[in-house]
Amino acid sequence: MKRPVTLVVATALMASAAWTAAQTPMFRLRTDIVFVDVSVTVDRRPLEGLQAEDFSLTDNGVPQRVDDVAAEGMPIDVSLLVDLSGSVVDNIEAFRDDVRRFAALLRPIDRIRVVSFASDVHDEAPLATVSGPMVLDFGHGGGGTSLNDGLAYAMLRPEDPARRHLIIVFTDGFDTASVLSNRRIPDLAQHSAAVIHAVLVPGHASTLSPLEPGARDALIEAAARTGGEAHTLSSAFGDFKRVFDNFRASYVLRFKPTGVDPSGWHALTVTVRGPRAGSAVVRARRGYFGG
Amino acid sequence: MRTRPLATCALAAFVSLSVAAPPPPTVADLLAQYEAGHYQPALDGMRTLVGRYESRTPQRQRVPGGPIFQDLSAIAPGFVLDHPDAARRRLVVAAFALDLAQTREMDPIESRHALVAWACGVASQAPPDEPLHRWYLASVAVLESMGAWTRLGGGDPAAKVPFVTTDDEREFRTGHLSHARAAFPDEPRWRLAQAEVDEAATATVGYGGSWNGPDREVLPSGTSPERIAKVKAALAAFEALTADPRVAADASLHVGYLHERLGQWDQAIAALEHAKSLTHDAPLRYDADVLIGWAAAQRGATDDAIAQYRAAAAEVPGGRTASVLLGSALGEAGQLAEAATVFDTLWHSDASRRPVDPWSRFADGDGLRAAALLADLRQGLK
Numbered sequence: 001m002k003r004p005v006t007l008v009v010a011t012a013l014m015a016s017a018a019w020t021a022a023q024t025p026m027f028r029l030r031t032d033i034v035f036v037d038v039s040v041t042v043d044r045r046p047l048e049g050l051q052a053e054d055f056s057l058t059d060n061g062v063p064q065r066v067d068d069v070a071a072e073g074m075p076i077d078v079s080l081l082v083d084l085s086g087s088v089v090d091n092i093e094a095f096r097d098d099v100r101r102f103a104a105l106l107r108p109i110d111r112i113r114v115v116s117f118a119s120d121v122h123d124e125a126p127l128a129t130v131s132g133p134m135v136l137d138f139g140h141g142g143g144g145t146s147l148n149d150g151l152a153y154a155m156l157r158p159e160d161p162a163r164r165h166l167i168i169v170f171t172d173g174f175d176t177a178s179v180l181s182n183r184r185i186p187d188l189a190q191h192s193a194a195v196i197h198a199v200l201v202p203g204h205a206s207t208l209s210p211l212e213p214g215a216r217d218a219l220i221e222a223a224a225r226t227g228g229e230a231h232t233l234s235s236a237f238g239d240f241k242r243v244f245d246n247f248r249a250s251y252v253l254r255f256k257p258t259g260v261d262p263s264g265w266h267a268l269t270v271t272v273r274g275p276r277a278g279s280a281v282v283r284a285r286r287g288y289f290g291g
Numbered sequence: 292m293r294t295r296p297l298a299t300c301a302l303a304a305f306v307s308l309s310v311a312a313p314p315p316p317t318v319a320d321l322l323a324q325y326e327a328g329h330y331q332p333a334l335d336g337m338r339t340l341v342g343r344y345e346s347r348t349p350q351r352q353r354v355p356g357g358p359i360f361q362d363l364s365a366i367a368p369g370f371v372l373d374h375p376d377a378a379r380r381r382l383v384v385a386a387f388a389l390d391l392a393q394t395r396e397m398d399p400i401e402s403r404h405a406l407v408a409w410a411c412g413v414a415s416q417a418p419p420d421e422p423l424h425r426w427y428l429a430s431v432a433v434l435e436s437m438g439a440w441t442r443l444g445g446g447d448p449a450a451k452v453p454f455v456t457t458d459d460e461r462e463f464r465t466g467h468l469s470h471a472r473a474a475f476p477d478e479p480r481w482r483l484a485q486a487e488v489d490e491a492a493t494a495t496v497g498y499g500g501s502w503n504g505p506d507r508e509v510l511p512s513g514t515s516p517e518r519i520a521k522v523k524a525a526l527a528a529f530e531a532l533t534a535d536p537r538v539a540a541d542a543s544l545h546v547g548y549l550h551e552r553l554g555q556w557d558q559a560i561a562a563l564e565h566a567k568s569l570t571h572d573a574p575l576r577y578d579a580d581v582l583i584g585w586a587a588a589q590r591g592a593t594d595d596a597i598a599q600y601r602a603a604a605a606e607v608p609g610g611r612t613a614s615v616l617l618g619s620a621l622g623e624a625g626q627l628a629e630a631a632t633v634f635d636t637l638w639h640s641d642a643s644r645r646p647v648d649p650w651s652r653f654a655d656g657d658g659l660r661a662a663a664l665l666a667d668l669r670q671g672l673k
Contacts, residue, residue: 121638149615153638156622156630179504179615191622289625 032291034059034257037164037195037227038270039250039283046249047272047280055253056271062259070252075109075163077127078244079154079194083171084141085118088201096136098237103130105241111163117150119143119177144177147215148185151222155192165194166247167228168240172201173216182218189222190265191289196223197243198230227285253284262290315339318362322370325387326380330669333387337394360406360455363388367413379672382422385414386668389426389433393661404442405455407434408462411470419474422671427471428657429664431484434467436658443467444488479538480657486528487656490545493521494654504612505585505650509552522552533565540570541656547582548653556586574649574659577606581613581650588620596620609640612650 038055040047052066080099082089089095103112106129113127114136122140147169154167175182189196198219220230231239253270260266270284271277316324316336324333340359363384371380388410392403407430414430417423434443445466446452454460462470468488471481494508510519526549532542543566550559563579563586570576584599600617604610614637621630652659 120642123638152615152619152622153634156618156627156634158627158631177503179612180619181504181506183506184504184619188619188622191625191627291625 032256032262034255034266034288035161035193036253036255036268036270036284037247037250038253039227039246039281040272041246041281041283042276042279044281046246047276048249050251050272052253054273055251056273057253057255058269059255059257059266060260061267064255064257066253066255068254070254071250072248074252075107075111076244076248077160077163077165078106078110078112079127079165079167080112080114080240081150081154081167081169081171082114082116082124082138083118083145083147083150083169083201084116084138085143085145085174085176086172088170088172089138089141092138092141095236096138098235098240099136100134101237102240102244103134105244106130113154115150115154116140117146119146121146121150121153145171145175145215146178147171147173147175147219148178148180148182150178151185151196151219152180152188155189155194155196157192157194159193164247164252165192166244167194167196168243169196169198169219169223170201170233170236170240171198171219173198173219175215178215182214185215185218186221186225189225190285190287192226194226195228195247195285196226197228197247198223199233199236199239199243200230201233224283225286227283229283257290264290266290318359319366322363322366322384322387325390326370326383328673334390337391359391360402360409363391363406364409364456371413378417379422381413381417382426383672385410385417385426386429386665386672388413389430389668390665393433393436393665400437400439401453401455403437404434404439404462405459407439407442407467408459409456411462411467412458415470415474422668424475424478425664425668425671427474427478428480429661429668430467431471431480432657432661432664435484435487435656436652436661438491438655438658440488440491441466443484445469479532479535482528483532483538483541484656486525486532486542486545487654489521489528490525490549491654493518493525504616505548505551505582509554519553522549525549526553536569540566540572540575543569544575544579544582547579551582551586551589554589556590559583559586573606577603577610577613577649578653580606581616584613584616584620588616593620593624597624607646607649609637609645610650611637611645611648613648 036057040050048071050069052069055066055069057064057066080102082095082099099114106112108129111127111129112125112134114124114134116122116124116138118141120140124136124138125134151167151169154169157165159165180188196219200216200219223229231243233239257266265287266289267287268284270282272280272282316339318340321333321336321340324330324336367384370384371377374380388406392406392410411430414423414426417426431443441447441450442462443466446463448464450463452460452463454463468481468485471478475481510522526546529542529545529549533539533546535542543562547559547563547566550556550562560583563583567576567579580599580603584596584603587593587595587599597617597620600613600620603613604617607613614633618630618633618637621627621633647659649659657664
C-alpha cells in the first residue's frame with residue numbers, strides 16, 4: 001500500500017521512528033515510499049525468516065528494489081467486523097467470550113476495534129489497546145444486513161504509517177440493506193491500506209435474494225485485492241487467532257517506486273526468489289493508487 | 292391462625308380491585324375518540340389494539356382482515372347511517388381505517404390492503420369535496436408506502452389472490468387509482484402515481500422495501516429489448532408529466548433516475564437539476580443531489596460527486612445514503628481522514644433519531660409523505 005504523498009513529513013518521521021524501533025536504523029524524509037503487506041506460506045504455514053533480497057517485486061511491470069522488510073515487530077490495528085443479522089451469531093454470550101479471548105491475545109502495542117452490522121452499523125468498541133475484558137454489547141442485531149456499508153466504514157480510514165491494519169470480517173456474506181452495492185466493494189478495498197480476511201459462516205438458502213450471493217463474492221474479491229483471503233468458519237476464536245497469527249508472521253515490504261509514473265493505479269506483483277519459490281504461496285495486495 | 296390468611300386474601304383482593312387498570316379500548320372506543328378529534332390517544336390505542344385482537348385468534352386460523360376488520364365493518368353502518376353528520380362520519384370511518392392500516396403491527400399485509408379497500412368503498416360514497424380529496428391523497432400514499440403496486444394500478448386478472456371482501460377484490464381488479472380518478476379526474480398526482488406503478492414494474496430487484504444505492508436498478512448490459520422498452524415507456528410517462536407544474540418536480544426527479552438506469556448521464560443530470568430548480572422540498576432536493584452526484588461518479592468526476600453528496604447531506608443532515616456515498620467518494624479521492632469523519636458522524640448517531648433517508652423511500656412516491664397526508668386528512672375532518 002502506498003501512503004498518500006499528501007502525508008505530512010512529520011507523519012513520515014513518526015512512521016520512520018516506529019519502523020526504526022522495529023527494524024534496522026534508518027531515516028525517511030520523503031513520503032513517496034510504498035509499503036506492501038505480503039503473506040508467504042508453505043502448506044498454509046507462514047514461511048519465516050525471509051529477507052528483502054528474497055522478494056521480487058514489480059510496480060506496473062517495472063522491477064523494483066525492496067529496500068527493507070519488516071515483520072512481527074510492527075504494531076497491528078485489528079478491526080473485527082461482526083455480522084449480527086439473522087442467525088450468523090447463534091449464541092451471543094459464547095461469541096462475546098470468543099472475541100474477548102481473542103482480544104486478550106493481542107500485544108500491548110496492538111489495538112482492536114469491534115464494529116457490528118445488521119440493518120445499521122455500530123461501533124461496539126472503539127480502537128484501543130486491550131487493558132482488561134472488553135465491554136461488548138452486540139445488542140443491535142436482527143433485521144437487514146449492511147455488510148457492504150460496514151466494510152466501507154472499517155476500510156476507509158486514515159492510515160497510521162507506523163502500524164498495520166488487519167480487518168477480520170465475520171459474516172455469512174449476504175447483504176440486504178447497504179447503500180453501497182456489491183460491485184463497489186472490491187474497488188473501494190483498493191483505496192484502503194488494510195488487509196481484509198473474511199471468516200465466512202455458511203448461509204441459509206432461504207435468505208437468498210438476487211442481490212445477496214453477489215455480496216459474498218464481492219467480499220472474497222475485496223479480500224483478495226488487499227492480500228487477504230476468505231476462510232470457512234470452523235470456530236470463531238480459532239479462526240480469529242489463526243488469521244491474526246498468520247498476519248503477524250507476514251511481511252511488510254518497503255520500496256521506493258522508480259521508473260514508473262507516480263500517479264494513477266499501480267499494479268503490483270510480488271514473488272519469492274530462491275529454492276522455496278516453487279512451494280511458497282504469496283499473497284499481496286494487487287496494487288495501489290499513486291498520488 | 293386462620294384469620295390471617297383470610298385477611299391477607301381480602302387485602303389482596305381489595306388492592307387488586309383498587310389498582311385494576313381500566314379495560315383496554317375496543318375498536319368502538321377508539322373510533323369514538325377519533326371522531327371527537329382526540330387523534331393521538333386513538334392512534335396510540337390502535338397499536339395496543341392490534342396485538343390484543345390478533346392474539347385472540349391462533350395464528351393458523353387468522354384470516355386476512357382479522358377480528359379488527361370484522362369489528363370495524365360491523366360498527367361502521369351504525370356509526371354513519373341515520374346520523375345528521377353522516378357525510379363527515381363516513382370519512383371519519385374511512386380515515387380511521389387508513390390510520391389503522393398504517394399501523395405497522397397490522398399484519399399480515401393482506402389485512403392492511405383489505406382495510407384500505409373497504410375504506411375506499413365507504414369513502415367513495417361521500418360527496419367529492421376537499422375532505423374526500425384529502426382522503427384519496429392519503430390513501431394513495433398509504434398504499435405506496437406499502438409498495439402495494441397491484442392494488443394501486445390493478446392486478447393481474449389471472450392472479451389467485453385470497454380476497455377478504457368484495458371491496459378487496461374490486462380494488463384489486465380495477466386499481467385504487469381508478470376510484471381516485473373517478474372522484475377527482477383532474478388531480479395530476481394520480482397520473483404521477485400511475486407512472487410510479489409502471490416504473491415499479493420495470494424493477495430488477497423490486498421497488499419498495501429495503502432500498503440500496505442508486506446503482507441497484509441500473510440496467511446491466513445484456514438487458515432484453517423488452518425490458519429496455521418498458522423503462523423507456525415509464526420515462527415517457529414521467530416526461531409527459533413534467534409539463535404540469537403541480538407534479539413537475541417529482542416527475543423530473545423520476546425522469547432523471549430513469550435516464551440513469553439507461554446510462555444516459557447528461558440527460559439525467561439536466562432533468563435532476565431541473566427538478567431541483569422547481570422545488571424547495573428538502574427530501575426531493577436530497578434525492579436529486581444524490582443522483583446528480585452518483586451520475587458524476589459514474590463519469591469519473593469524483594470531485595463533482597463529492598460536492599453533490601455534500602449538498603444532499605446539507606438538505607437532509609444525517610441522511611444515510613448521502614453520508615455513505617460521500618464517505619466512499621472521499622475514500623476514493625484519498626481523503627481518508629474526512630471519509631472516516633463522515634462515517635463516524637453517521638454511525639455514531641442514534642439510528643432511531645436519524646431522519647428517514649429520502650432515497651430509501653424514492654420508489655414509494657408519496658409514501659414518504661403518508662404520515663403528513665394523514666395528518667392533513669385528520670385536520671380536514673375537525
